[in-house]
Amino acid sequence: MSAETKATVDLSALDMRKDIGAWQRFKSSRFAFAVRHNPMSILGLLILALLIVMVLAPEWFTSQSATLLNLRNKFLTPSAEHLFGTDHMGVDIFSRVVYAARTTIWVVCVVLSIATGLGFVIGSLAAYLGGRVDSFLMRMTDVWMAFPSLVLAIALNAALGRGLFQTVIAVGFSWWPSYARLVRAQVLSVKNEEYVLAAQALGASHFRIVTRHIIRNGFDPIIVNITIDVGFVALATAGLSFLGLGIEPPTPEWGRMVAEGRDYLLDQWWASTFPGLALFMFVVGFNLLGELVRDWLDPSNVGRR
Numbered sequence: 681m682s683a684e685t686k687a688t689v690d691l692s693a694l695d696m697r698k699d700i701g702a703w704q705r706f707k708s709s710r711f712a713f714a715v716r717h718n719p720m721s722i723l724g725l726l727i728l729a730l731l732i733v734m735v736l737a738p739e740w741f742t743s744q745s746a747t748l749l750n751l752r753n754k755f756l757t758p759s760a761e762h763l764f765g766t767d768h769m770g771v772d773i774f775s776r777v778v779y780a781a782r783t784t785i786w787v788v789c790v791v792l793s794i795a796t797g798l799g800f801v802i803g804s805l806a807a808y809l810g811g812r813v814d815s816f817l818m819r820m821t822d823v824w825m826a827f828p829s830l831v832l833a834i835a836l837n838a839a840l841g842r843g844l845f846q847t848v849i850a851v852g853f854s855w856w857p858s859y860a861r862l863v864r865a866q867v868l869s870v871k872n873e874e875y876v877l878a879a880q881a882l883g884a885s886h887f888r889i890v891t892r893h894i895i896r897n898g899f900d901p902i903i904v905n906i907t908i909d910v911g912f913v914a915l916a917t918a919g920l921s922f923l924g925l926g927i928e929p930p931t932p933e934w935g936r937m938v939a940e941g942r943d944y945l946l947d948q949w950w951a952s953t954f955p956g957l958a959l960f961m962f963v964v965g966f967n968l969l970g971e972l973v974r975d976w977l978d979p980s981n982v983g984r985r
Contacts, residue, residue: 721968721969721975723964723968724967725969726965727961727962727964727966731962734778734781735781735782738778738781744772744774745775746772746775746776746779746932747932748771750766750769750770751769753766754767754768754770755768755948755951756770757950762774764777764950764954765951767937773937773954774954775932777934777958780932780958781962783932784918784934787847787848787913787914787917788913788914790848791852792852792855792909793852794849794852799856799859799861799862802817802860802863802864803859804890805817806818807863807868807871817860821857821860824856825857827854829855830919833854833855833920834925836853836854837851837920843927843928844927844928844931847921847927850920851913851916855913862901862905866902879892900977903977904970904974908970911964911965911967911970914959914962917933918935920935921933921936924939934959937951937955938956941955
């Protein structure tokens with residue numbers, strides 16, 4: 681065997697060992713353990729991937745309009761042309777279900793941004809400053825939490841009026857207390873750690889200590905909570921639309937579609953069933969994804985098989 685051939689064989693063997701090493705590291709990673717510990721979480725990942733594609737490229741799934749009315753096609757049964765049939769206005773239900781995913785994802789992202797933003801500010805200030813500031817902010821949070829979030833969202837939405845923007849504001853401002861409590865607990869658990877005390881001794885500002893040291897090292901439970909809350913926020917938004925207080929037509933939204941088809945449920949069952957199933961799969965998928973993220977971020981799972 682020539683020296684050149686031998687060198688090629690050695691390099692191939694080295695690359696194979698590197699691949700095997702990478703695979704072994706992946707098998708012993710927290711993510712791999714989380715998937716093995718909860719195989720159903722794969723369904724959550726698949727639903728997340730499908731939603732991302734539906735949001736970015738809904739035209740890949742349907743060429744039908746989600747808003748064009750055609751009363752001649754009223755209540756057509758599911759077929760090859762209309763997979764989920766048509767509704768009482770002759771609109772293709774499959775197209776509305778697909779485009780409603782974009783509406784729901786947008787609403788959920790904005791609502792959770794508002795809720796986590798308020799929760800971070802109030803919770804971190806209460807825990808870090810302590811004393812009267814902590815007492816005042818936590819009593820305000822307790823008063824807000826005395827009302828069920830859905831009831832408070834209904835009241836705010838009724839006061840603000842119907843519409844996409846009003847729904848986002850109503851749900852977002854009713855969802856922040858749980859995040860304030862969670863952030864406060866995380867800040868209290870790490871604010872007396874040595875690296876925080878060292879940053880204080882070096883003269884770091886309060887803002888830098890909270891954002892760069894405290895929150896970054898206590899963020900994992902908050903990520904898990906956000907992932908699980910995606911489904912509950914979607915349910916709250918759909919509930920408002922179902923009651924006639926949420927997103928107005930013609931914007932496609934699952935809760936509104938279920939409400940519009942409930943009067944025809946016995947004869948035209950598909951009008952409410954398919955939007956309801958879409959909402960059901962969305963909530964189940966993100967609950968499974970939340971369990972996966974919880975196991976993935978658990979440091980005790982390092983190296984477990």
